[in-house]
Amino acid sequence: MKNDPSLLEVLRQQGVSRRGFLKFCAATASLMALPPGMAPVIAKALEQAHRPSVIWLSFQECTGCTESLTRSHAPTIEGLIFDAISLDYHHTLQAASGSAAEEARMAAMKANKGEYLLVVDGSIPTADPGYSTIAGISNLEMLREVAADAAAIIAVGTCAAFGGLPHAKPNPTGAVAVSDIITDKPIINVSGCPPIPVVITGVLAHFLTFGTLPKLDHLGRPLAFYGNNIHDRCYRRPFYERGQFAESFDDEGAKKGWCLYKLGCKGPVTYNACATTKWNNGTSFPIESGHGCLGCSEPNFWDLGGFYNALSEPSVNTGNAAAFGLVAGAAVGAASGIMARKEKDNTSHAHQKVTVNDLKRGESQ
Amino acid sequence: MSKATLERGINALKEQIDTPTAAFFSSCVNCGLCAHACLFYTETCDPAKTPIHKLEPMRRLWEQEYTLTGRIRKWLGLGKPITDDELEQWSELAYQNCTLCGRCSMVCPVGNDITYMIRKLREGLSAAGHAPDGLIGATTRAVKLGSPMGVTLKALEAQAKHVKEDSGLDIPFDVEGTEYMVLLSSMEIINYPEYLQAIAKIFDQAKKTWTISSEAFEATNSGIQIGTSDIAAELVQRVVDAAEKLKVQTVISPECGHAYMAIRWEGPNLIGRPFTFRVQHILEVLDELREQGLLQVEGVEDGRLTFHDPCQLVRRGGVIEQPRNLMRLVVDNFVEMKDHGKMNWCCGAGGGVSAIEEAEEVRLKAFNRKKKQLSKLHVDGLVTACANCRIQIEEGLEENDMDMPVIGLTEILANHLVEKETGGGSSA
Amino acid sequence: MNIEAVLLWIRGPGLGLALGIFLFGMAIKLLEIFLLGRKKNLAAVRSSGVAAGFRTILSRSLPPDGNILRRPRFTFIFGYAFHIGLFVVMFFLAPHIEVSHALLGLSWPALPTPVVDVFTIISIIAMMALLWHRLTSPLLKYLTTPQDYLVWALTFAPLLSGYMAYHHLLLPYTWLLSIHIGSVELLLILFPFTKLTHAFTLFIARWYTGMMAGQKGVQS
Numbered sequence A: 001m002k003n004d005p006s007l008l009e010v011l012r013q014q015g016v017s018r019r020g021f022l023k024f025c026a027a028t029a030s031l032m033a034l035p036p037g038m039a040p041v042i043a044k045a046l047e048q049a050h051r052p053s054v055i056w057l058s059f060q061e062c063t064g065c066t067e068s069l070t071r072s073h074a075p076t077i078e079g080l081i082f083d084a085i086s087l088d089y090h091h092t093l094q095a096a097s098g099s100a101a102e103e104a105r106m107a108a109m110k111a112n113k114g115e116y117l118l119v120v121d122g123s124i125p126t127a128d129p130g131y132s133t134i135a136g137i138s139n140l141e142m143l144r145e146v147a148a149d150a151a152a153i154i155a156v157g158t159c160a161a162f163g164g165l166p167h168a169k170p171n172p173t174g175a176v177a178v179s180d181i182i183t184d185k186p187i188i189n190v191s192g193c194p195p196i197p198v199v200i201t202g203v204l205a206h207f208l209t210f211g212t213l214p215k216l217d218h219l220g221r222p223l224a225f226y227g228n229n230i231h232d233r234c235y236r237r238p239f240y241e242r243g244q245f246a247e248s249f250d251d252e253g254a255k256k257g258w259c260l261y262k263l264g265c266k267g268p269v270t271y272n273a274c275a276t277t278k279w280n281n282g283t284s285f286p287i288e289s290g291h292g293c294l295g296c297s298e299p300n301f302w303d304l305g306g307f308y309n310a311l312s313e314p315s316v317n318t319g320n321a322a323a324f325g326l327v328a329g330a331a332v333g334a335a336s337g338i339m340a341r342k343e344k345d346n347t348s349h350a351h352q353k354v355t356v357n358d359l360k361r362g363e364s365q
Numbered sequence B: 001m002s003k004a005t006l007e008r009g010i011n012a013l014k015e016q017i018d019t020p021t022a023a024f025f026s027s028c029v030n031c032g033l034c035a036h037a038c039l040f041y042t043e044t045c046d047p048a049k050t051p052i053h054k055l056e057p058m059r060r061l062w063e064q065e066y067t068l069t070g071r072i073r074k075w076l077g078l079g080k081p082i083t084d085d086e087l088e089q090w091s092e093l094a095y096q097n098c099t100l101c102g103r104c105s106m107v108c109p110v111g112n113d114i115t116y117m118i119r120k121l122r123e124g125l126s127a128a129g130h131a132p133d134g135l136i137g138a139t140t141r142a143v144k145l146g147s148p149m150g151v152t153l154k155a156l157e158a159q160a161k162h163v164k165e166d167s168g169l170d171i172p173f174d175v176e177g178t179e180y181m182v183l184l185s186s187m188e189i190i191n192y193p194e195y196l197q198a199i200a201k202i203f204d205q206a207k208k209t210w211t212i213s214s215e216a217f218e219a220t221n222s223g224i225q226i227g228t229s230d231i232a233a234e235l236v237q238r239v240v241d242a243a244e245k246l247k248v249q250t251v252i253s254p255e256c257g258h259a260y261m262a263i264r265w266e267g268p269n270l271i272g273r274p275f276t277f278r279v280q281h282i283l284e285v286l287d288e289l290r291e292q293g294l295l296q297v298e299g300v301e302d303g304r305l306t307f308h309d310p311c312q313l314v315r316r317g318g319v320i321e322q323p324r325n326l327m328r329l330v331v332d333n334f335v336e337m338k339d340h341g342k343m344n345w346c347c348g349a350g351g352g353v354s355a356i357e358e359a360e361e362v363r364l365k366a367f368n369r370k371k372k373q374l375s376k377l378h379v380d381g382l383v384t385a386c387a388n389c390r391i392q393i394e395e396g397l398e399e400n401d402m403d404m405p406v407i408g409l410t411e412i413l414a415n416h417l418v419e420k421e422t423g424g425g426s427s428a
Numbered sequence C: 001m002n003i004e005a006v007l008l009w010i011r012g013p014g015l016g017l018a019l020g021i022f023l024f025g026m027a028i029k030l031l032e033i034f035l036l037g038r039k040k041n042l043a044a045v046r047s048s049g050v051a052a053g054f055r056t057i058l059s060r061s062l063p064p065d066g067n068i069l070r071r072p073r074f075t076f077i078f079g080y081a082f083h084i085g086l087f088v089v090m091f092f093l094a095p096h097i098e099v100s101h102a103l104l105g106l107s108w109p110a111l112p113t114p115v116v117d118v119f120t121i122i123s124i125i126a127m128m129a130l131l132w133h134r135l136t137s138p139l140l141k142y143l144t145t146p147q148d149y150l151v152w153a154l155t156f157a158p159l160l161s162g163y164m165a166y167h168h169l170l171l172p173y174t175w176l177l178s179i180h181i182g183s184v185e186l187l188l189i190l191f192p193f194t195k196l197t198h199a200f201t202l203f204i205a206r207w208y209t210g211m212m213a214g215q216k217g218v219q220s
């Protein structure tokens, strides 16, 4: 589009020193599990990178993802990186509105055909397209339209990645994930409710540096951030091992910082970087604040059987199935048992008294 | 005309299967521990002789007839029907290779009473005509002649005469209203007439009234061994009738294991009503007399002696301490075998095995267990309380060139009775 | 369907299904046993046999003579090791207690995980030893039926997968947890229709054996 300043120039304008910038690159390299030698490469690539065009579509979402990415406590390099991309369309952040906004989108799509990045937050309703529309265009239609010429799609947040909260039972809107609709484009799922900001910038940095997407796990998430299990990295793990569990949020165990497994922590089945990168500029992460992990970066985390129920507990009420089994079993068992008993009683009736003359086989043999 | 058929056998077997049986079959985990408790396995190492395996046809029948899954399998044509050939094969396991000694039932970790089921299996085998000839013969004699060995009243009367000559004591026949009615086993009458004299002396000293019924003196119940309740009931009924006719208080089962099992524990169940009199084993009576001070003995045996528990008496009958109390009365140097009391090892001849000719080889092999126990103990003699055990042990010792007297406990006690002016017997 | 969805199904509807089938089968099993009935004992008993019955229920869990090193040693040692290990793992691992808490409202103190871990290893080793024994001992080879191997595998799978899940071996935890819970569900489903029922029916078996012996004056 315009003759944009390079990323480095923008950062300079924002008062970021080169030192700080290199530090960021090194941190990004290590976060993405790249060899340390990659930091200068990243720096170089970023310095020269021109602001890529990004179209951001928000569907059935709560804006939490955007909040997470933009409202960091203090301005950060991650936040600045955001200033450094050409965010050509974003409901919440753009100044334009109405048809002007839609025109901007169309223009960006046209100018950067096949090169722009599409970021999506929110799930897509399929039960009735009218459940969520933007400028009279249904989410489904808009997604298809914008995705068609995108270089890659970043599904930000668990809603876009896996359906998220709108997808939770009974899913009245028929909400689905981006990957349920778009199957012919590279999709990176940056799940989390909301996702960690640095993950987004890391993915962007990777894209800008190498022109490719980072390595993904089986759920399409960047392995560098989602390769580790919360439970494995959790500082409360020793308490788990020792069998020391908080039984309620205000008991002695909770005060002593014991493991939150019994209070419903889903850390053991959650893959995310919280335990290492933490939140709020590295202040803490949920378990550190005394609350179990909700498993927010995992598909269906809303339906994992209650946030405060232990992971080993059944995720649905099994009482009915058990009661049904018991009653049916009792009925069948009674029938079968009575049949057997009848059969046995018949043998008593059929019993012919055995005398000593009956002990040998007859000549009929 | 003989009428044993496979159908009758299966019918009888199905009639026998009950709640405990179903629980037992549901519980077995094929751990094989019962094998190590059974002398027929330990002395032959033949896995087919594993106690629970002796019940395989019965287990299958239970599964096919009395469980839903089994019935479905049978209905789908997946069940394996029970055949005559199979029963014939299992007859050898259930009769020749089991003395119903009950040891397996003591060790099974899930608590199966295997012996209880083998007794039931015999019910089906005999009704199907697969009982061994030896037992059929014995049972026929028991019903027709009143004794499995064909011992007649005449023979008993002759023995009674001997006792009179020897000790001057009368053997009272058919006396009404006595406290005790004594039963005898054929083996005792023929092989160990000393027993009768011992009883006479003891009761004489204790001043107890007793009698023998000329109509029902035989205690051995071949019906139990062959496993035909109908016949066993007939034999029990004879004793019950006699006891009730003579209005005795207590019927005494002789020194024989199975006789005790038959009259004491199976008897009322066989005839379908409780008895109106008590039943005691002679050792129970003697121990009672001892407690009451009515058994006055003097002198002790000088040898090192041990006691062989007859299985039906101890493990299957509950007479455990009495023989020990009585042994200590007259034996100074009384030593126990390592496994004794309710965990004793069977002699190898009970449960009808001694009546089966074809079982002779395995019976003597099974005796090796007792032989090993005895050779470890270095005793001068062995005391027991069952004529059947006694014959087996004597035969086994002879076979193994071991020289050691085998004596009945009642007899030993009689030998030590305090001499009475009326008595003419000898004392040790 | 991804593994997360599988785990979700296994933790929810799958568990309900397995529990339902388990209870269905056990109800049949127990009714079939009890409805067969048994004749009343008419002999003059030495005692009611009730106390003896209960004592046998307990005493058959102890080695005869109180000596674990009894013959056949192998079966005794590894039989105990396996059962004790399994018992500890089943009932004293915190997550397992949570299941009971959720299903029945019952809970009790857990053992430290490394302790449970040791018992798991004991159990696994003992089970492998018992399998080896079954495959090599002439006596056991003779007695063993295909079902014995099936039952072995059904019991072994939860132990092994549980161990692997705890140690994050080979597969991601979500997979292992799914396999673990799934294998338990398979166990539950086949339980009533195999000799696994011994875990329950042995109480009935011991009771009758103990009671009948007790009536005769023998503590079996």
Ligand code: SF4
Pocket (backbone or CB within 6 Å): A230, A231, A232, A234, A235, A236, A237, A238, A240, A258, A259, A260, A261, A265, A266, A267, A268, A287, A292, A293
């Ligand atoms: S608090 Fe959660 S993540 Fe941490 S050790 Fe406990 S269960 Fe694992």
Ligand code: SF4
Pocket (backbone or CB within 6 Å): B037, B038, B039, B040, B050, B051, B054, B097, B098, B099, B100, B101, B102, B103, B104, B105, B114, B115, B118, B346
């Ligand atoms: S009752 Fe005795 S002989 Fe018969 S199977 Fe059991 S241990 Fe062996």
Ligand code: SF4
Pocket (backbone or CB within 6 Å): B027, B028, B029, B030, B031, B032, B033, B034, B035, B051, B052, B107, B108, B109, B110, B111, B112, B114
């Ligand atoms: S000891 Fe009991 S469980 Fe083991 S094989 Fe024998 S009957 Fe079955």
